[in-house]
Amino acid sequence: MGKPYARASSTPSAAPEAVDRWVHEVCALTEPDRVHWCTGSEAENAALTAQLLASGELEPLNEETYPGSYLYRSNPSDVARVEHLTFVCTRSQADAGPNNHWMAPDAAHAKIDALFAGCMRGRTLYVVPYCMGPLDSPYSRCGVEITDSAYVVLNMRIMTRMGTPALERIGRDGIFVRGLHSTGTLDPERRFIMHFPEELAIKSFGSGYGGNALLGKKCHALRIASWQARTEGWLAEHMLLVAIESPAGETHYVAAAFPSACGKTNLAMLIPPDSMPGWKVRTIGDDIAWLHPGPDGRLYAINPEAGYFGVAPGTNRKSNRNAYDSVTRDTIFTNVALNAAREPWWEGLEGTPVTDWQGRPYQAGNGPAAHPNSRFTVAARRNPAWAPESEHPAGVPISAIIFGGRRRTLAPLVYEARDWRHGVLMGAGVASETTAAATGQVGVLRRDPMAMKPFCGYHFGDYWRHWLAIGERLSNPPRIFHVNWFRQDEAGKFLWPGFGENLRVLRWMLDRVAGRVGARDTAIGHMPAREDLALEGLGISAAATHALLDVDAPAWRSELAHLAKEFEQYGARLPPALLDELNGTLRRLG
Ligand code: OXD
Ligand code: MN
Secondary structure (H helix, E strand, O other), rough: OOOOOOOOOOOOOOOHHHHHHHHHHHHHOOOOEEEEEOOHHHHHHHHHHHHHHHHHEEEEEOOOOOOOOOOOOOOOHHHHHHHOOOOOOOOOHHHOOOOOOOOOOHHHHHHHHHHHHHOOOOOEEEEEEEEEEEOOOOOEEEEEEOOOHHHHEEEEEEOOOOOOHHHHHHHHHHEEEEEEEEEEOOOOHHOOOEEEEHHEEEEEOOOOOHHOOOOOOHHHHHHHHHHHHHHHOEEEEEEEEEEEEEOOOEEEEEEOOOOOOOOOHHHHHHOOOOOOOOEEHHHHHHHOOEEEHHHHHOEEEOOOOOEEEEEEEOOOOOOOOHHHHHHOOOEEOOEEOOOOOOOEEOOEEEEOOOOOOOHHHHHHHHHHOOOOOOOEEHHHHHOOOHHHHHHHHOOOEEEEEEEEEOOOOOOOOOOEEOOHHHHHHHHOOOOEOOOOOEEEOOOOOOEHHHOOOOOOOHHHHHHHHHHHHHHHHHOOOOOOEOOOOOOOOOOOOOOOOOOOHHHHHHHHHHHOOOOOOOOEEEEOOOOOHHHOOOOOOOOOOHHHHHOOOOOOOHHHHHHHHHHHHHHHHHHHHHHHHHHHHHHHHHHHOO
């Protein structure tokens, strides 16, 4: 039997008993040498940074050009999310669904607690209270991460509202998500990311990498929150959030879901092209949105995060000037390369690397200088295009939801759902060619419904039912669109310029929302007439335009047959309405 609970004198007075009791239990299991309750203060941040610099875990960067910024190198075997080691541990396996790896909760706790036993001997246990969303928003939800990684603490301070105010809110809410994390020995054989939605709990062992270790992000704000959202009547989605203001001063808020590394951060920080003077785009979020039906029948969104954990390679002045300008100070870089001036370097930047992401002298034969999934962690407020609405406790009303994927063929540049129900089918059919954000093969087409395949904390059939039920509650729902910025011709050349020019497509969507423009009715949905997209000056040939806006009926029939086959795995939980939509589309395709 463990010692009976008694509040330690070092426990902050703001700590609710439930948090303190849990910290005691974890201490008994992990046996840390020291316990540190994080306040989120500047002084604490400076002390932890100094400690990591002294131990060599952080490296200073050029203090003149990158003040307050540091480089962290993770273990080379620990550089991405590990979906095969990520589990959803619901009492009933059916609730986790075929879309998740499952383990029975008792077995999962036993397995991972055996790894946690004594794992913090000689280490400090950090208690990290955090709030996902503005501290004063009714839509925000809190958690506490216990970790033995000071790097995690520094990142959580950027990515969430971390520290004493969050602890105080937990006291008021009386509820929090429990996230237990240890880097362990970083042995890939002893690595698990486990979720217990029914207990609002996460246990992550053996990885120090972002998505596995910063538990507020994918683990809490998507996997656990998606479950919590279903029980409470809202949606937790893998979506960016952006404010778009027209020259006439009309502002619309748009949410967009793309699979990992399909350019969510770029779209969230889009810089209007020269051809669209007077347009303004401001960023609310680049990765996660929590969506709530509002009292007026519209859908309202908050970004639960306070920072960006963005993919570095490919980010440059031209591709994403806002991201590029954001990371010039107070940024943590993970697994990037260095140039001779001790500045961070990655593929897509000018100049030459001298040290690769593993700290070796750079040699082309060793592969990319920066790891393809290397990252920057930076506060959202550092973004020159940061939207002050990010702090609105009531969120922002959403005019349009966009789904998209990286598809060389088939999916046109843009098409619009007939209604919410059709939009749910559109989201359920999202597929994309894989990238480096998770371990595994790159370039393979994989189905990624709503871009939530790695992140939905429960059965996809139930999830689509929930989406349909949310739609029923919206008298004024957002319009739903699908985009594909990645169409290629036979020679592999991209047909669409992307980046800032994507705003031309967004303008068409907002014209649709405002009822200012018509559309062609096609078998797969509404599509723009060529002249309504205003493609002047892009130098896109007539053939390319045709390919971008064409519906290849035979290819679509085979796509939908494939989707129908995939739907079979969801069995009786698949909402019949989704199959009706699919069959309706097939009929229209002839
Ligand atoms: C991410 C991801 O890190 O989706 O945002 O993988
Ligand atoms: Mn993501």
